[in-house]
Amino acid sequence: MDRTPVALIVGVGEGLGFALGKRFARAGFRVALAARSAERLERLAAEIRRDGGAAVAAPTDARREEEVLALFDELESEHGPVEVAVYNAGANFRAPIVETPAEMFEKIWRLGCYGGFLFGREAARRMVPRGRGTILFTGATASLRGGAQFAAFAAAKNGLRAVAQSMARELGPKNVHVAHVVIDGMIDTQAARQRFPERAQGLGPEGMLAPDAIAELYYQLHVQPRSAWTFEADLRPWAEKF
Numbered sequence: 001m002d003r004t005p006v007a008l009i010v011g012v013g014e015g016l017g018f019a020l021g022k023r024f025a026r027a028g029f030r031v032a033l034a035a036r037s038a039e040r041l042e043r044l045a046a047e048i049r050r051d052g053g054a055a056v057a058a059p060t061d062a063r064r065e066e067e068v069l070a071l072f073d074e075l076e077s078e079h080g081p082v083e084v085a086v087y088n089a090g091a092n093f094r095a096p097i098v099e100t101p102a103e104m105f106e107k108i109w110r111l112g113c114y115g116g117f118l119f120g121r122e123a124a125r126r127m128v129p130r131g132r133g134t135i136l137f138t139g140a141t142a143s144l145r146g147g148a149q150f151a152a153f154a155a156a157k158n159g160l161r162a163v164a165q166s167m168a169r170e171l172g173p174k175n176v177h178v179a180h181v182v183i184d185g186m187i188d189t190q191a192a193r194q195r196f197p198e199r200a201q202g203l204g205p206e207g208m209l210a211p212d213a214i215a216e217l218y219y220q221l222h223v224q225p226r227s228a229w230t231f232e233a234d235l236r237p238w239a240e241k242f
Helices: 016-026 038-050 065-078 102-130 151-174 190-195 197-203 211-223
Strands: 006-010 030-034 054-057 082-087 134-140 177-183 232-235
Touching: 006 016, 006 065, 006 102, 016 030, 016 038, 016 054, 016 211, 030 038, 030 065, 038 054, 065 082, 065 102, 082 102, 102 134, 102 151, 134 151, 134 211, 151 177, 177 211, 190 197, 211 232
Parallel strands: 006 030, 006 082, 030 054, 082 134, 134 177, 177 232
Antiparallel strands: none
């Protein structure tokens, strides 16, 4: 069996998730692309394979514990050890607090925070005995502050950051690098440009975060020497106010 190290990315769409898959594939990893849409995942994995990389589609609902356990078990038994694990899943929701349904608040939290806990725990269970590995979490501006009408999203992202911070303090001495990346700005995707055309146009050239540039930072976090590990990095384009 080919035991090429695996880079597992949960929350793969056309933007950052796919860029992460391409970057780690270029570095020689077998990338496992995970999300709920099997058809989209297979299309993206096929594109990576056409470019000479190794990629598999791994449809998973990160909110379901049994599916997260099965994801890690199947990847490690069929493909190789998960050396890099990236949690990029999440969903946004904007509404005044008095109009925020309880079930929507819970739904956003389950994907953004609870799923990250399940993912991080299962990655740690496999990496700690081996004494190596990298676990990366995608955060947002809401990881650091709650904006008006973003209570659900802020709760999920604040919670995920706290999980990552606790894991970093616990697992660093065990040679497992845990890092959290704050994405402070709009990621440049076709969907974002279609949804917010005026804002995208107003930001100008390189005014949005390029997915490939973000992915490069994630890869550099993985290869950092352990004498100078980063826990948290925040990324924003030159035009973003902060």
